[in-house]
Amino acid sequence: MLKGAILVLSGPSGAGKSTIISASSDEIGEYYFSISTTTREPRVGEQNGVDYFFVSKASFEEDIKAGNFLEYAQVHGNYYGTSLKPVKKALEEGKLVIFDIDVQGHRLVRAKMNDITTSVFITPPTLKSLETRLRARCTDDESIILNRITNAKSEIQALGEYDFTIINDTVEKASKAFSLVAKVARLKQSSTDEADFIHQWLGKK
Ligand code: ADP
Ligand code: 5GP
Secondary structure (H helix, E strand, C coil): CCCCEEEEEECCCCCCHHHHHHHHHHHHCCCEECCCEECCCCCCCCCECCCEEECCHHHHHHHHHCCCEEEEEEECCEEEEEEHHHHHHHHHCCCEEEEECCHHHHHHHHHHHHHHEEEEEEECCCHHHHHHHHHHHCCCCHHHHHHHHHHHHHHHHHHHHCCEEEECCCHHHHHHHHHHHHHHHHCCCCHHHHHHHHHHHCCCC
């Protein structure tokens, strides 16, 4: 049985998702961060098995065929996906599982595991500030940055699908808000748990 809870974190590339997860990690307590698999090239400083599992397109497509993904999507021309096995294990152990996935992934997770999912959309205050941060990160070519900005304009339209929005103005404020959301997410129980609880509460055998 899945005793844990899921926290989905989405937002345009460059919104500050990784920055906020690391800045809040002490506050959140124990959690399992779902490491995605991707066909995109690693950025300078990114490590295989830490930031992502970097694989070839052929290998990713084999995993799709084998049904190994809880969800996957094409983002910015590359595949990104969440492997089912480690997530299921962490949920069975009662952990809070954090996903950094795009808006398509969020819809798929909602469709499969709505009753244990909480979601938050993170964005810089304006499109202009997103652009500045993407350039300041110095990890992507100009064409990649332009592609991410184009995507951001459509991703922001999905903001209303999320339980919470965090405006990443300062890292400090955004991390505080994220820690609170993570605490709330932990309180979400699966409907199976609720049914069991009601059964016991009524004193039924
Ligand atoms: P994401 O994981 O959403 O793609 P990152 O965490 O890599 O985004 O952040 C993108 C860039 O913006 C990084 O260079 C990061 O240091 C910077 N950044 C993050 N939050 C802020 C903030 N509140 N103010 C200014 N720069 C920020
Ligand atoms: P980046 O290339 O900047 O690391 O990520 C690009 C986008 O892909 C981000 O919006 C990020 O949230 C999303 N992403 C990362 N991993 C996954 C995943 O496993 N599934 C889905 N659907 N999106 C992902």
